[in-house]
Amino acid sequence: MPPTIRPARPDEYDEVARVWMNSWVSTGLAEASKFLLAQLRARVPHEIEKGWSLYVADDGGTLAAMLALHIPNRYLDQLFVAPDYQGRSLGRKLLAFARQQMPDQIWLRCVRENEKAWRWYEREGFVFEKEAVEPMTGFVMKYYRWMKQGSAP
Template structure:
């Protein structure tokens, strides 16, 4: 595999992005793949872009290896999902570094409480737990995190 390039997503890729999102979400063990889930994610990608998402992909020579959804005005990392075939190769860390370039001073995110692998990773990456809340979109209990740039010494 070559090294994926992070770039803005194109509208003609939204369905494939939703498929990668579903496969990555299913890999957490918190959901099962289904046509219903895929249809919901496809609709959600379009709706969230209308509501302010800036959507990026990690492109591996035409294969979408990951998706990253940011809400830049809110300093919010909304979604970061790496396709199962690309997990464990530091692509998530590269996407997070890219996010820190886009939002260099502060980033907020939420992570499903049961997705322990993800929230522990964010904690290792310097995010600080703030509180829990129920997602009005999914109904999941979400752990809320924030990262702030440390002032120079």
């Protein structure tokens, strides 16, 4: 059975942070560390307070992926698939779920060096809009937008 997408529970936030870190590390853009894990663990509840809708892909009790949406802003903030689950179309399933939540328009940002991710978003119909430096991290971010056919910007 494929993993089930459902809202994350507060008791899972530490495991969500671990999936997030391991997936981010798999890009080659960071190294796993207790410090990075602590940063992400702190960020999960903070972002939920700021409006995240946080979902997980649950594979029989194992968290296979995390998806963080800011629905009022039509913003896909984070989509990370655990390394063991990459290459199984789970990202595509999460993106389809995001489009159900935000059916007219979605925008997102990708780190420029994460070429695998932004090329995937381009294949999934997202259109590049601009690049800008993220002051908090120093990463150059690529901004993308997807619009349903016939939707006004």
